[in-house]
Amino acid sequence: MAGQTETLIGAILADIDAGRLAPGQEIDEAALASHHGVSRTPIREAYIQLEATGLIRRLPRKGAVLFKPTLEEFLAIQEVHAQLEGQAAGLAARRISPDLRAELERITKDCADHASSKGDADPDGYYQLNLRFHETVALGAANPFLVEMIKTNARKLMAYYRARYRYPGAIAQSALEHREIAELILSHDRNGAEAAMRAHVQFDQVTVMDLLAALG
Missing domain, CATH: 1.10.10.10 (Winged helix-like DNA-binding domain superfamily/Winged helix DNA-binding domain)
Known part of the structure; x- marks a missing residue:
């Protein structure tokens, strides 16, 4: 059973x-x-x-x-998610292993290559790269309990994060932010990495309202 x-x-x-x-x-x-x-x-x-x-x-x-969040639920979940992702980035800046450093460099480049070669096309393909980026950062924190908390929380808003990449310019902006976060992690800037990741995963309220409307 x-x-x-x-x-x-x-x-x-x-x-x-x-x-x-x-x-x-x-x-x-x-x-x-x-x-x-x-x-x-x-x-x-x-x-x-x-x-x-x-x-x-x-x-x-x-x-x-x-689960389908209300506006209030979305904002509350996003607030928690930003803290979890930020903590993971900060810990990764201290703990990331050589293998995960190399993977972070690869996936960051893949995101940039996708943005430069495809622009706004293939948002679903970019979203898969985005998942790999965030997973690599989370694994770099070397805390399996934190990884599971991030995964569970992210799944509550996953459809909306996926839909965000259908907005013009969103892929290019995301790839730039990934590069900034990766550089901060690889240079062991814990506070900078944490702050950059928190800002990266948060949407303003108008964008949240647009996403909720777009997905019915």
Whole structure:
């Protein structure tokens, strides 16, 4: 049972990460049961665990839906997320390993190359690079508990961060900020890296309202 539950949780998280589940969308319980060959019991256990993290909400007679924030919830989550990401960048400036230093340099260059060669095209492709950048920074903090907190929190707003790269100029700006953050980390500037990362992941309220409207 535990193995089935973990498999189901992994499948739902993969759908969130890939953008196959949108905020407020109902999770297809019948499709999960059919695809994974399981009964409703492990599905409901998976729902309970995911609801405890805030990623889904179970509704009477509607099953489970992916978390869809209000404006107030979005701003509150973003505030926490900025602190977590900033802390990771600051710790990475102190702790990042040689292998992750090299990976950070590679992914930062990949982001810049994408921005210069494709401009505003292929925002989904850039978003995957963006995920790699942030994951590398988080791993550089050498704190697995912090990494998991960042992942869980990021998934609550992932669809909106993905949509942000469809705005003109957003990819180029992001790539520039990635370069700044990477340079601060690689030069061991903890305070600078932390502040730059916090600013990087935060949107102003007007942008948040636009994103909430765009995704319904």
